[in-house]
Amino acid sequence: MTRPLKKETMHLLVALDEGYIPQLSVLLTSIFINHPNDRFALYLLHRSLTPKALDFIRACCNKAMMEYYPIQVDQALFDEAPVNDRYPKEMYYRLLAPYFLPDDIEKVLYLDPDILVINSLSGLWNLNLDHALFAAAAHTGKTELSNNVNRIRLKTDHDYYNSGVLLMNLDQCRIEIRKEDIFRYVKEHGNELLLPDQDVLNALYGKRIEAVDDALWNYDARNYRNYLLRSGGVRDMRWVMQHTSILHFCGRAKPWKSGYRYRFGQIYQHYVQLTKRFLPDEWKGIAL
Amino acid sequence: MTRPLKKETMHLLVALDEGYIPQLSVLLTSIFINHPNDRFALYLLHRSLTPKALDFIRACCNKAMMEYYPIQVDQALFDEAPVNDRYPKEMYYRLLAPYFLPDDIEKVLYLDPDILVINSLSGLWNLNLDHALFAAAAHTGKTELSNNVNRIRLKTDHDYYNSGVLLMNLDQCRIEIRKEDIFRYVKEHGNELLLPDQDVLNALYGKRIEAVDDALWNYDARNYRNYLLRSGGVRDMRWVMQHTSILHFCGRAKPWKSGYRYRFGQIYQHYVQLTKRFLPDEWKGIAL
Numbered sequence: 001m002t003r004p005l006k007k008e009t010m011h012l013l014v015a016l017d018e019g020y021i022p023q024l025s026v027l028l029t030s031i032f033i034n035h036p037n038d039r040f041a042l043y044l045l046h047r048s049l050t051p052k053a054l055d056f057i058r059a060c061c062n063k064a065m066m067e068y069y070p071i072q073v074d075q076a077l078f079d080e081a082p083v084n085d086r087y088p089k090e091m092y093y094r095l096l097a098p099y100f101l102p103d104d105i106e107k108v109l110y111l112d113p114d115i116l117v118i119n120s121l122s123g124l125w126n127l128n129l130d131h132a133l134f135a136a137a138a139h140t141g142k143t144e145l146s147n148n149v150n151r152i153r154l155k156t157d158h159d160y161y162n163s164g165v166l167l168m169n170l171d172q173c174r175i176e177i178r179k180e181d182i183f184r185y186v187k188e189h190g191n192e193l194l195l196p197d198q199d200v201l202n203a204l205y206g207k208r209i210e211a212v213d214d215a216l217w218n219y220d221a222r223n224y225r226n227y228l229l230r231s232g233g234v235r236d237m238r239w240v241m242q243h244t245s246i247l248h249f250c251g252r253a254k255p256w257k258s259g260y261r262y263r264f265g266q267i268y269q270h271y272v273q274l275t276k277r278f279l280p281d282e283w284k285g286i287a288l
Numbered sequence: 289m290t291r292p293l294k295k296e297t298m299h300l301l302v303a304l305d306e307g308y309i310p311q312l313s314v315l316l317t318s319i320f321i322n323h324p325n326d327r328f329a330l331y332l333l334h335r336s337l338t339p340k341a342l343d344f345i346r347a348c349c350n351k352a353m354m355e356y357y358p359i360q361v362d363q364a365l366f367d368e369a370p371v372n373d374r375y376p377k378e379m380y381y382r383l384l385a386p387y388f389l390p391d392d393i394e395k396v397l398y399l400d401p402d403i404l405v406i407n408s409l410s411g412l413w414n415l416n417l418d419h420a421l422f423a424a425a426a427h428t429g430k431t432e433l434s435n436n437v438n439r440i441r442l443k444t445d446h447d448y449y450n451s452g453v454l455l456m457n458l459d460q461c462r463i464e465i466r467k468e469d470i471f472r473y474v475k476e477h478g479n480e481l482l483l484p485d486q487d488v489l490n491a492l493y494g495k496r497i498e499a500v501d502d503a504l505w506n507y508d509a510r511n512y513r514n515y516l517l518r519s520g521g522v523r524d525m526r527w528v529m530q531h532t533s534i535l536h537f538c539g540r541a542k543p544w545k546s547g548y549r550y551r552f553g554q555i556y557q558h559y560v561q562l563t564k565r566f567l568p569d570e571w572k573g574i575a576l
Contacts (some may be wrong), residue, residue, distance in 0.1 A: 033562065036565055037565075118558060118561070241558050242557065266552075269530065270555055273530060277324055278324055
C-alpha cells in the first residue's frame with residue numbers, strides 16, 4: 001500500500017448498455033455516500049446509449065459530484081473480432097479499455113454495475129501495482145472445486161479471478177495487451193469459454209494479476225455463510241459491514257429483482273431508496 | 289395527512305445522558321442521509337452532559353446541517369417528583385418536554401436514541417394531529433398477549449403505545465399535561481409500573497393518542513418475522529426497506545453491541561461506519 005501525498009481523483013470505469021442504467025445510478029449513490037472526502041471521475045464506455053440515458057447518468061454524476069466522461073466506442077476496432085450472440089463486441093471493452101481512455105490516465109478502477117460500495121475504495125485505489133497489469137480477486141467463497149475446474153479448463157496455475165472489479169495499471173496494459181492476442185484466443189477457444197471476458201482475462205493475463213482479498217474488494221454477496229465458515233466465524237455481519245468495501249451481486253439472482261432471498265438485499269434495497277431521493281426532480285420517475 | 293405549503297423545519301427532540309451519545313450521532317447521520325432536501329432542528333434535553341459531549345453533538349449537527357439547541361433541564365422542577373433508582377428524574381423529561389421547549393414551537397418529534405431512520409420522516413411530521421396530544425404506535429409485532437396484559441395491568445381500553453417515537457402536539461400538551469398529575473400517578477402506582485414513562489403515557493394520556501402504523505413509524509427491529517407473518521408475507525425485507533421510516537432497536541439486544549443476531553444489525557452497523565467517516569477529524573477517534 002502507498003499513501004498519496006495529496007488526495008488525487010479516483011478514476012472509475014464502467015461499461016454498460018441501457019439495461020444496467022438504474023443499477024449504475026445506485027452504484028454511484030453508494031460511492032458518493034461512502035466517500036464524503038474524496039474526488040471521483042467516471043469513465044463510461046458504451047456502444048449506443050441514447051442521449052436521454054447519457055443525460056440521466058450526467059445528472060447522477062452531478063449529484064454525486066463526480067466528473068463524467070462518456071466514451072462511445074469505435075466499432076471499427078472490432079472488425080476482425082470474433083463476435084456472435086454469446087460474445088458481443090461489448091465483451092472486449094473491459095480488456096481493451098486502456099486504448100479507449102485518455103493517454104494521461106495511468107490507473108482506473110473498473111466496476112461491474114451489479115456492485116454496491118459500502119466502505120472506502122481508497123485502500124484498493126492506493127494499492128501499489130508496480131508492474132502488474134491488474135489487481136483482482138478470486139472468489140474464495142466459492143467451493144475449491146469450481147476454482148480447480150477453472151484451472152484445468154483454462155490450463156492455468158493460479159486462482160480463477162473474477163473480472164467484476166479490476167484495478168487497471170493502464171500504462172502497463174498499453175504495453176502488454178494486444179487486441180490481436182485477445183481475438184486470436186477467442187477464435188481458438190471459443191467453444192470452451194463459459195464467461196468469455198473473464199476466461200480471457202484469466203487465460204491470457206492471469207499470471208500478471210496482483211491478487212487482492214475478495215472479502216474486502218469483491219465480496220460475493222451470495223456467499224455470506226461460506227465467508228463466515230472459512231474465517232472460523234470471524235467474518236460475521238459486523239466484520240463485513242466494517243471491512244468490506246465492494247459487495248458484488250454476482251450470478252442470476254439480483255437484489256433489484258423481486259424474490260431476492262440473500263441477506264445483502266437489505267442494504268442494496270436501502271440504497272435504491274436513497275438513490276430515488278437523491279435523483280434530481282426531473283428523473284424521480286425513473287424505474288429503479 | 290396534510291401537505292405543507294412550503295417546507296418547514298422539522299423539530300426533533302431527544303433526551304439522553306452520556307451513555308447514548310454515540311447512538312445519537314448514528315441517528316443524526318441516518319436522518320441527514322435520508323433527507324437530502326429537508327431542514328431539521330435538534331432539541332436536546334439533558335441533566336448534566338459535559339461541555340465536551342455537548343460540543344461533540346454540536347459537531348454532528350453541523351455536519352448534518354441541523355440547528356442545535358441543547359437545553360439543560362432545571363432540576364428544581366422535580367422537587368416534588370417521586371424519584372428513586374428505578375425512576376430517575378430523566379423519565380419525566382419526555383412528557384414534560386412541552387414546558388422545556390420554546391413556547392413558539394408547536395410540534396416536535398421525540399425519538400429514542402436506539403433508533404435508525406431509513407426513509408423520510410415527512411409523512412409522520414405532516415400528520416394532522418388536530419386536538420390529539422400525541423401520535424404514537426403500538427408494537428403489533430409483539431404477541432396480542434402482551435398487549436392485553438398491559439391493558440389489564442394499566443386498566444386501559446386501547447393498545448399499549450411505545451413511547452420511543454412520539455409526535456407531540458405541544459400546544460395541546462401545554463393545556464392538558466400537568467406535572468402534578470404525573471407525579472401523583474407515579475406515587476400511587478409506583479410498584480406496578482414496569483416501564484415507568486411508557487406506562488404513565490399509556491395510563492394517563494393513552495386515550496389522547498393518535499395511533500400510527502408501527503411498521504412505518506416505530507418498527508420493532510427484533511420482530512421481522514412477526515411483521516412478515518401478520519401481513520401475509522407482504523411486509524418482507526423489500527417492503528420494509530421501501531416503506532419503513534423508523535427502525536427501533538428496542539429491548540436488551542442492541543446492534544452496537546457484539547453478538548447482536550437480528551437481521552437489521554446489517555444496516556445499523558453500516559450507518560455506524562458512515563457516521564465514523566462523516567465525523568469531523570477531531571472526533572474521528574470517538575468509540576462508536
